[in-house]
Amino acid sequence: MTTTTATIEAPAPKKMPVPRNGVDTPKLFATIAAVGDQPPLAEFRFRAESRWVKGTHSRSAMSGFYGAGGEMKHRAAFEADSDHPGVLCGEDQGPTPVEWVLHALAACLTAGIANIAAARGVTLESVECSVEGDIDLQGILGLSDKVRNGFRAIRVGFQVKGDAPAEKLRQIVEQSRARSAVFDILTNGVPVAIAVDAA
């Protein structure tokens, strides 16, 4: 009887995760399991060390961070410049600070999309992201107390291509949003403390 046969069959084996989209999916799953077993491994502290160059130009280095229970080093000491453009009295030696924020958001959501697609067995063909932010500089220029200093709105547009139906690709983007560190930081805010050593 087919019913009996069905009851003695072993349950269908879980699909084993395989590397996909350049994501080492088995390692990703193992990492999540390891952190689940030892939550203190999840405590990270990231850093940037910045030095003023001239005018509105500064340069940051991002080389070390704490995480997974110990002090870590990046493969290289990454450096990045920031400046204001000529129209804002800078020398345009790098993107503005607010453009770096948009870059961070695009990067965070995109990394999440690749990871989640791999975990769900979806192979991506391409992911493109446009981010824009609206800002009224009357705030930072001190011309109005009614205008906030930062962006009043940010819009993100994704173009995602992969071997899954459009609805499934959209769900992957939504899950990335729901678990994005930078999306959370930007939409919910973070307490920032500033200490000054002046001489």
Place this chain on the structure above:
Amino acid sequence: MTTTTATIEAPAPKKMPVPRNGVDTPKLFATIAAVGDQPPLAEFRFRAESRWVKGTHSRSAMSGFYGAGGEMKHRAAFEADSDHPGVLCGEDQGPTPVEWVLHALAACLTAGIANIAAARGVTLESVECSVEGDIDLQGILGLSDKVRNGFRAIRVGFQVKGDAPAEKLRQIVEQSRARSAVFDILTNGVPVAIAVDAA
């Protein structure tokens, strides 16, 4: 009589702003005055265009923006990479998205310090900034719904040297904080809308 003499004296001329700290202070003051006269010039829209490379690695370009009443181009199309480090299953091809947020904050506050010091006639010798952010990755790894995805706290430390008393240097940092776009974005949050074109 000294009193009479005093009354016929012209008022002390305002100190003319001079370039300082690499800041074109006269141009900065003229820009603020021009925007004060024509507030629509203060409307800016900044952008980042990002493309997924592989795994958690993506690359953004920041080349054009709208502002001062027209479309602008940076001196160069700036590019930047982002990735996760090996311990987070990436290939460490660039700083993490959250480190880019810290870089943006340092850069914004530092640019403000240089501008404000120039406006107040203070010559800076050096400005160094260390930023760190604490994050519990149980959020983004989906291991806990009680842990937020982003930083729970950010700390900024400035070392500022210049030709003014420590208290005046501290006031310059405080004014930079009070008019910083990125500080406002991070502490007060911004609405972020995400649209997806999937195929």
